[in-house]
Amino acid sequence: MSNNGSVQQNSFPSPSRRISKRIGAIAPSATLAVDARAKALRAEGRPVIGFGAGEPDFPTPDYIVAAAVKAAAEPANHRYSPAAGLPALREAIAQKTYRDHGYEISPHQVLVTNGGKQAVYQAFATLLDPGDEVILPAPYWTTYPEAIRLAGGVPVEVFAGADQDYKVTADQLEAARTDATKAVLICSPSNPTGAVYSSDELAAIGHWALEHGIWVMTDEIYEHLTYDGVEARSILSLVPELADQTIVLNGVAKTFAMTGWRVGWLSGPLDVIKAATNLQSHLTSNVANVSQWAAVAALEGGMDAVAKMRTAFDRRRRTMVRMLNEIDGVRCPTPQGAFYAYPDVSGVLGRPVAGRTPTTSAELAAVILDEAEVAVVPGEAFGPSGYLRLSYALGDDDLIEGVTRIQRLLSQG
């Protein structure tokens, strides 16, 4: 109201203009949403079992926590530190790269980020101009297309289903290549499918990228979580000539049960790392020093604790895949890495389930949550409908109970 009582025209932007188009177009993280919904239902007292979380259920190993406690008491760590990361951590990452994959990088080729997620975002922001296309094998981790679009890029999905173990071929990538193709993303072991590319498959993709001058973004955050004797190779160890056009994305979250510490990194050519560091210097500055020292302890501390966690994941993986494949209409390839099973549930869609007839995996996931009190992430979060993602990073008893509930529900009709 103005002084004379008349209603003033509100000049504040209309609802459609309050949020920028760029940010307004971002979809919320579907995986975090499922996890939040499961936690909310649990808080209401409902016995929900959650297969949504993308994090190990183990505590961070003691020696890593002890290193952080020590670091917290050290005044130098109470101050800003270099935006690119503590020299000790960049050195530890260079050493670890050589230890795990047999190729050398200098610590200057490493940028330490607030989790692998920030590494993904900054890598795309650093490489892409508006309209640049990124070939994105689907099913994909839900953050990639959003990070590509935020950077002005265009995700170009290339789908590989259960019939090809969720792995794209170099021929498929070639069919998707255009003059605007700037990069390809490889995530092996994969979130959401658990697929691990073999050396031959990776080398074929590497040579294709080399031939056509395409950047390779390789997300190796699940590299140590593999099973059945399978090894996750780095594309750079197989095609070293790619060094000048490859960005490695990685972090301590999954391997060392450190999701809450927020330490990841990217490594790559010096000019890219320098540019990405400039970006980070205005965005977040250095990662929390205490977390960085914890990451140093993780990377230098050997892999015994990881081996124990892997043994538990492996046992749960086999139980889950067996039980899912017992359900009529469900087909679950055996994942060789990460901690996710990715069943094809298209055989269940269109059938009555508890009086409803889900026709998409999103509808099926909703029925499973409502009727069986089990949270799973629908395939729509990662690409086409027709799939569910179930994390097996939860206790054995809950896992068996949760899949048993799904079995019962889907066999009811």
Ligand SMILES: Cc1ncc(COP(=O)(O)O)c(C=O)c1O
């Ligand atoms: C494939 C992949 N890359 C990167 C990340 C990022 O992990 P963080 O930001 O916790 O280090 C995740 C986490 O879910 C992931 O699944």
